[in-house]
Amino acid sequence: MNKVALLIPHYNNFRGLVTSINSIDSSEFIDIVIVDDGSTREKIDEDVLIKAFKANGTIKFLYLQENKGIEHALNHGLDYILNNNYQFTARLDVGDVCVGKRFQIQHKFLEDNKNIKFIGANANAFDMEGNFLFRYNFPLKHSEIKKRIYLNAVFVHPTFMFDNEIIKTVGYYPTNYxxxxxxAFAMKVVKHFITENLEECLVNVEINPNGISLSKRNQQIRSRLKVIKDNFYFGYYPIYGLFRNIIICITPNKWIAALKKIKKRNDRLH
Structure with missing residues (x-):
């Protein structure tokens, strides 16, 4: 058994899952825990995935009888990981691609920096046709992360790796956001532990128009507002973050999309 378990929730996207598994470098030492969240189509073919997995480790398949939502799938997998005494948990979403020796890099960083229990990394964003869209550049140090988390994203979920010790303090993924x-999970971690982002882009993230952040944008923003309110204190960043997310919530989706296109165009020019 390896020290790191890679947690991947799956729902109706087997082809994307094969792509993700196939992207893991053959030199990696990692076990994979795949949780199928009640898929009704594109169901998992275990033999295909086992053949696609070239790294040093095993794959565990867990199946939920009905679709309960990603937070429940994550917690089901996390429960298995903790019960089997893995030291670290890493994350990857279906369709996303690992860059280089991603897990070795993050694992070594956590082993070399015992005071840091949770890390992410920068990432590249691609559309579903494989076209580059933009680069995620997040704050790297905890001092900036803990301030800017109230404003916008400071981690991208598929880059998470954390020491499982943190679960004793922060608990599992919240199910009420x-x-x-x-x-919500990252907010709890940032409040209790030192976190960091690696500057390297270690994951290529697929921007799926059917993904949660796009198809359920309004729900996501309302949940983010609730997280900010539940962790609010009187300070510049929480106040600004609260009003910023309120404005985003009431702004039409097409306006947000247009502004993002302008920003991406400017980023490419600079």
Whole structure:
């Protein structure tokens, strides 16, 4: 058994799952825990995935009888990981691609920096045709992360790796913040532990128009607002973050999309 378990929730996207598994470098030492969240189509073919997995480790398949939502699938997998005494948990979403020796890099960082219990990394975003869209550049140090988490994303979920010790303090993924369980989880971690992002882009993230952040945008923003309110204190960043997310919530989706296109265009020019 390896020290790191990779947690992947799956729902109706087997082809994307094969792509993700196939992207793991053959030199990696990692076990995979795949939780199928009640898929009704594109169901898992275990033999295909076992053949696609070239790294040093095993794959465990867990199946939920009905679709309960990603937060429940994550917690089901996390429960298995903790009960089997893995030291670290890493995350990857279906369709996303690992870059280089991603898990070795993150694992070594956590082993070398015992005071840091949770890390993410920068990432590249691609559309479903494989076209580059933009690069995620997150704050790297905890001092900036703990301030800016109230404003916008400071981690991207598929880059998470954390020491499982943190679960004793922060608990599992919250189930009362629909479509923002990763933000709520990260908020709890940032409040109790030192966190960091690695500057390297270690994951290529697939921007799926049917993904949670796009198809359930309003629900996600309302949940983010609830997370901010539940962790609010009187300070510049929480106040600004609260009003910023309220404005985003009431702004039409097409306006947000247009502003993002302008920002991406400017990022490419600079």
């Amino acid at each position: 629909k479509s923002a369980e990763d933000f």
